Amino acid sequence: MKQTKVFLNESEMPRQWYNIVADLPTPMSPPLHPGTGQPVGPDDLAPVFPMNLIEQEVSTERWIDIPEPVLNKLCLWRPSPLYRARNFEKLLDAPVKIYYKNEGVSPPGSHKPNTAVAQAYYNKVFGIKRLSTETGAGQWGSALSMACQMFGLECRVFMVKISYEQKPYRRLMMMTWGADCIPSPSNLTQAGRKILEEHPDSPGSLGMAISEAIEDVVGDKDARYSLGSVLNHVLLHQTIIGLEAQKQLEKIGDYPDIVMGCAGGGSNFAGLCLPFARDKIHGKQISIVAAEPTSCPTMTRGPFAYDFGDTAMTTPLLPMHTLGHGFVPAPIHAGGLRYHGMAPVLSHLLKEKILEARALDQIETFTAGINWARTEGFIPAPETNHAIAAVVQEAQKAKEEGKEKTILFNWSGHGIVDLAAYDAFLSGKLKKYELPEEELQKALQSIAGFPKP
Amino acid sequence: MFEQLEIRCPKLGNQVTFAYCLKEGGDIPCPRTIKCWQSFFPVEDYIRKRLTPEDWERCFNQKPKEKILTLVELIEAAKKQTVK
Numbered sequence: 041m042k043q044t045k046v047f048l049n050e051s052e053m054p055r056q057w058y059n060i061v062a063d064l065p066t067p068m069s070p071p072l073h074p075g076t077g078q079p080v081g082p083d084d085l086a087p088v089f090p091m092n093l094i095e096q097e098v099s100t101e102r103w104i105d106i107p108e109p110v111l112n113k114l115c116l117w118r119p120s121p122l123y124r125a126r127n128f129e130k131l132l133d134a135p136v137k138i139y140y141k142n143e144g145v146s147p148p149g150s151h152k153p154n155t156a157v158a159q160a161y162y163n164k165v166f167g168i169k170r171l172s173t174e175t176g177a178g179q180w181g182s183a184l185s186m187a188c189q190m191f192g193l194e195c196r197v198f199m200v201k202i203s204y205e206q207k208p209y210r211r212l213m214m215m216t217w218g219a220d221c222i223p224s225p226s227n228l229t230q231a232g233r234k235i236l237e238e239h240p241d242s243p244g245s246l247g248m249a250i251s252e253a254i255e256d257v258v259g260d261k262d263a264r265y266s267l268g269s270v271l272n273h274v275l276l277h278q279t280i281i282g283l284e285a286q287k288q289l290e291k292i293g294d295y296p297d298i299v300m301g302c303a304g305g306g307s308n309f310a311g312l313c314l315p316f317a318r319d320k321i322h323g324k325q326i327s328i329v330a331a332e333p334t335s336c337p338t339m340t341r342g343p344f345a346y347d348f349g350d351t352a353m354t355t356p357l358l359p360m361h362t363l364g365h366g367f368v369p370a371p372i373h374a375g376g377l378r379y380h381g382m383a384p385v386l387s388h389l390l391k392e393k394i395l396e397a398r399a400l401d402q403i404e405t406f407t408a409g410i411n412w413a414r415t416e417g418f419i420p421a422p423e424t425n426h427a428i429a430a431v432v433q434e435a436q437k438a439k440e441e442g443k444e445k446t447i448l449f450n451w452s453g454h455g456i457v458d459l460a461a462y463d464a465f466l467s468g469k470l471k472k473y474e475l476p477e478e479e480l481q482k483a484l485q486s487i488a489g490f491p492k493p
Numbered sequence: 494m495f496e497q498l499e500i501r502c503p504k505l506g507n508q509v510t511f512a513y514c515l516k517e518g519g520d521i522p523c524p525r526t527i528k529c530w531q532s533f534f535p536v537e538d539y540i541r542k543r544l545t546p547e548d549w550e551r552c553f554n555q556k557p558k559e560k561i562l563t564l565v566e567l568i569e570a571a572k573k574q575t576v577k
């Protein structure tokens with residue numbers, strides 16, 4: 041029998057988190073306070089975060105000790121297994137080895153508790169009695185609910201109303217772990233009451249839920265706010281994923297050529313990739329790829345032709361599937377590549393070319409997820425499907441180039457409570473728009489004079 | 494005709510209708526709307542016909558704000574509410 045999983049003993053769990061800020065090739069610009077124009081300082085954040093977490097947020101120390109009480113909770117499901125996806129490899133029939141960190145083994149089924157547990161602990165030792173947060177579908181809310189219960193904190197979760205009504209299972213998970221889950225907009229806050237006065241049937245939004253969670257804690261000395269992605273301390277806590285993966289790969293004498301993860305806010309991607317980004321900064325040859333959601337018809341209808349890789353026509357002509365360098369999705373030509381809500385550290389690493397980003401559409405990602413479930417068994421969270429689809433692309437590329445590659449990605453969570461999304465895909469509700477021929481021909485005019493490969 | 498189409502919202506993590514995307518920002522659409530929907534139907538044309546140039550600008554041509562700055566702004570706003 042071939043080895044499928046690599047385990048670490050609890051005694052082999054990393055004892056420190058990795059802070060990439062210490063290794064950045066160029067320093068990040070500090071965010072400026074919109075009111076004063078001065079860099080945002082600890083006191084600006086103190087109304088919503090405990091000072092021990094603010095210290096981590098601004099820390100430039102490379103390694104930060106993981107407190108023993110945090111390790112004692114994380115070891116309920118950590119170290120998470122590193123898997124070799126042999127069945128998926130067989131399906132792809134490409135010269136690739138595919139490894140993945142299974143973060144779906146945590147009680148709420150995702151990577152989110154890695155920071156939720158740490159944040160609950162630091163708030164507890166700071167003397168806080170209640171945490172407040174916002175959540176969409178409830179992945180973060182459920183993780184924080186469990187973590188608060190572990191450290192005897194009250195937890196209040198403002199859940200976007202449309203999600204609250206659609207996602208009863210995550211809401212019930214939160215309630216089972218003892219949290220107070222409130223549909224947002226609510227009557228508990230001024231922000232919520234104002235919206236309800238104007239739009240009594242408002243389905244809510246993540247922005248509104250954040251406003252409510254912040255307002256809920258400001259001025260309450262016993263309460264603080266908690267965020268599940270984007271911020272430095274959140275990414276820091278997630279690095280345990282990549283640090284474990286490095287140890288596991290070392291055990292079997294392997295190292296990846298490509299590391300991948302899906303990137304929304306960036307916490308699961310960062311968790312796996314930042315320790316490898318450190319290796320890259322110190323000279324390792326490795327590609328680190330963030331897969332983000334989008335929808336773009338480029339690959340479906342465009343011919344394989346020589347074209348510039350960018351709209352500014354600064355790259356050499358490259359053979360690619362293209363609709364012409366003049367064709368770019370509207371938000372891109374409107375305002376440049378946008379990374380709405382992505383962690384500043386990751387945006388900085390993108391700018392430094394330590395990382396690269398790749399956009400994948402929903403059809404491609406669900407197709408990859410279904411193929412994964414039918415070969416590896418585990419049903420991935422829809423977000424995780426983006427990483428799987430990016431892995432498929434890399435495997436196809438390796439096949440075309442005839443090169444052997446080792447790929448590592450973060451299987452960030454299971455999709456057992458996201459089956460409605462699979463239903464939408466399987467029942468054909470997600471369909472691609474066929475670019476009208478006239479529009480296609482118009483777009484292709486920009487490469488009309490270029491040689492064909 | 495498009496408003497009842499469904500898609501998975503990458504911000505929320507669940508299915509939403511296009512009608513939701515159009516009012517996610519209260520009186521303006523979610524800034525991701527075009528990015529999310531452009532391979533399903535000509536969403537840019539659809540929205541341009543329904544928004545004033547000012548609202549289009551406000552919705553789609555604003556540089557995304559860093560999360561930490563959003564938090565600082567919300568903290569300041571909440572402090573004012575508390576004083577009231």
